[in-house]
Amino acid sequence: MDLRQAREVARCASGRVRLAVVQQAEDHVVFDAGQLIVKCGTRDDFGVEASACERARSLGVPGPEVVSISMAAPIPHLALRKVPGVPPPLLRPPSLIDQLPPPGLRGLGVPVMISWRSSAEAPVDIVDAGRACAHLAV
Numbered sequence: 001m002d003l004r005q006a007r008e009v010a011r012c013a014s015g016r017v018r019l020a021v022v023q024q025a026e027d028h029v030v031f032d033a034g035q036l037i038v039k040c041g042t043r044d045d046f047g048v049e050a051s052a053c054e055r056a057r058s059l060g061v062p063g064p065e066v067v068s069i070s071m072a073a074p075i076p077h078l079a080l081r082k083v084p085g086v087p088p089p090l091l092r093p094p095s096l097i098d099q100l101p102p103p104g105l106r107g108l109g110v111p112v113m114i115s116w117r118s119s120a121e122a123p124v125d126i127v128d129a130g131r132a133c134a135h136l137a138v
Helices: 003-014 046-058 094-099
Strands: 020-024 028-033 036-041 066-070 077-081 113-116 124-127
Touching (some): 003 036, 003 077, 046 077
Antiparallel strands (some): 036 077, 066 077
């Protein structure tokens, strides 16, 4: 996919001159256009996505408003208004954040690895794992 062409499609769809590339592959590119996200390419079925967004909104579920959609060649696009809110948490229960070392100790190799089970008696296991969970020390 030609990035310059996709950028021009996104500019027309959003009315914005400044766009940031959020994701790019051979068959699609996603732009952040301020209050909008503009998806360009052939990988996704934008008609299905737009329909799902509108259906969810009609049922009162917060979802992005479809601002513009075109399935026409050479570059189909879907422009969605961002939904206010907070990003979802990482794929771990929020209570595990309390198990991380204090900010001053993060990144010092605290030997903790956290996992969880569905058991109500022991929802969290803390296991010695050396530096295996350095990615948790944010």
